[in-house]
Amino acid sequence: MTFLFWNLNQKPLQETIAAIAVEHDIDVIILAECKIQVADLLVTLNAKRVRKYSLTFSALDRLLILARLPRTAIQPLADTGFLSIRRLVPPVGVEILLVAAHLSSKLYQESEDQSLTATRFARKIEEQESHVGHRRTVIVGDLNMNPFEAGVSAAEALHAVMDKRTALKISRVVGGEARFFFYNPMWGRMGDCSEGPPGTYYRQSNRQVNYFWNTYDQILLRPELINRFRDEAFKVVTVVGAKSLLTNEGIPDTVSASDHLPIVFALDLSEI
Amino acid sequence: MNTENLWGDLPKSGDLRTPVSILREQATILGDQTNNVLVGDVITTQRGGNIVSEFEIVAPALDNYRVTVLTISHDMTLYPLLVIRHLGGSNVQCPDETSFIAVLKETLSGKRVHQIVNSLLSQSKAA
Numbered sequence: 267m268t269f270l271f272w273n274l275n276q277k278p279l280q281e282t283i284a285a286i287a288v289e290h291d292i293d294v295i296i297l298a299e300c301k302i303q304v305a306d307l308l309v310t311l312n313a314k315r316v317r318k319y320s321l322t323f324s325a326l327d328r329l330l331i332l333a334r335l336p337r338t339a340i341q342p343l344a345d346t347g348f349l350s351i352r353r354l355v356p357p358v359g360v361e362i363l364l365v366a367a368h369l370s371s372k373l374y375q376e377s378e379d380q381s382l383t384a385t386r387f388a389r390k391i392e393e394q395e396s397h398v399g400h401r402r403t404v405i406v407g408d409l410n411m412n413p414f415e416a417g418v419s420a421a422e423a424l425h426a427v428m429d430k431r432t433a434l435k436i437s438r439v440v441g442g443e444a445r446f447f448f449y450n451p452m453w454g455r456m457g458d459c460s461e462g463p464p465g466t467y468y469r470q471s472n473r474q475v476n477y478f479w480n481t482y483d484q485i486l487l488r489p490e491l492i493n494r495f496r497d498e499a500f501k502v503v504t505v506v507g508a509k510s511l512l513t514n515e516g517i518p519d520t521v522s523a524s525d526h527l528p529i530v531f532a533l534d535l536s537e538i
Numbered sequence: 539m540n541t542e543n544l545w546g547d548l549p550k551s552g553d554l555r556t557p558v559s560i561l562r563e564q565a566t567i568l569g570d571q572t573n574n575v576l577v578g579d580v581i582t583t584q585r586g587g588n589i590v591s592e593f594e595i596v597a598p599a600l601d602n603y604r605v606t607v608l609t610i611s612h613d614m615t616l617y618p619l620l621v622i623r624h625l626g627g628s629n630v631q632c633p634d635e636t637s638f639i640a641v642l643k644e645t646l647s648g649k650r651v652h653q654i655v656n657s658l659l660s661q662s663k664a665a
Contacts, residue, residue, distance in 0.1 A: 326625065
């Protein structure tokens with residue numbers, strides 16, 4: 267099962283989304299900051315396609331989830347603030363919990379607030395994991411925090427670590443309570459020595475601390491999904507067909523594309 | 539020697555309605571009005587000295603699908619409180635109970651919430 271996440275920055279990028287969907291054989295498309303009319307988006311996506319995409323139900327419009335799956339395959343569990351939690355039940359294979367996220371921007375929220383919000387989201391996810399009775403959970407979205415920030419890495423928050431072996435220990439006890447890990451493969455996609463661009467979002471500012479490249483767009487996997495994550499399919503997309511999503515300077519082209527880069531990944535959901 | 543009362547006249551009983559109790563009343567009304575096809579749920583947690591409560595609409599027939607309508611946050615003095623509206627509309631700081639009830643009314647009777655209630659009712663009946 268292949269997934270695309272992209273924060274569109276309100277740009278009319280339906281042609282590019284459709285091209286990514288073809289190029290990477292995408293099953294589930296998750297979009298943030300999408301101002302494209304859904305009808306237009308579906309017409310573009312479904313042109314000449316046999317397996318057609320449809321919009322899945324959501325009470326919130328902050329995130330759009332489209333899928334070329336049977337209608338019953340994506341079941342809404344919760345829409346809470348900046349998080350949409352779905353039970354993804356493929357026609358064949360194991361079900362997972364899909365959490366789409368678009369957390370508040372640093373422009374509107376202090377880092378400390380973001381971390382506190384992340385702890386609330388972590389509890390929401392745990393509630394739904396209890397509800398469905400498993401922890402095959404993947405979080406994907408624009409977290410508006412880097413992987414090293416407390417809201418993503420702290421035990422009380424999303425508790426996402428850079429190393430599979432650590433994550434495979436399942437949990438650790440902090441303050442007398444077991445805190446379950448996520449594995450965050452985005453750690454491997456930061457900086458010049460990584461595969462692909464140095465991050466997913468570039469921002470120039472006059473602040474003392476400026477990373478320039480940020481990795482706000484992330485995928486976090488519970489240990490139960492690590493062996494199903496296909497490393498070779500995991501991409502921060504910079505080129506779609508002949509079109510580059512970067513400028514000549516190698517930063518996201520905010521004129522013809524978005525200020526965020528799309529991410530693509532795949533999970534093998536077959537019965538093992 | 540008589541012990542002096544340094545407390546002044548304390549209230550005989552707490553006569554304030556807490557913001558959480560106001561939310562719970564509205565949760566009950568939602569259940570009554572929809573014959574419990576939809577129910578309201580208020581989840582309260584304590585965070586960093588603040589009491590945070592989330593008001594959610596739950597659709598039992600849809601695998602307990604829940605949508606968070608708003609979150610309120612206040613300290614031990616109850617007011618001022620912050621209302622975070624998840625279904626559109628800006629966040630609002632309410633200085634007292636009257637303004638909180640006004641914001642709550644504006645939110646719950648708003649078009650977006652009614653659209654969602656209608657959609658969830660229809661889907662629940664079809665389920």
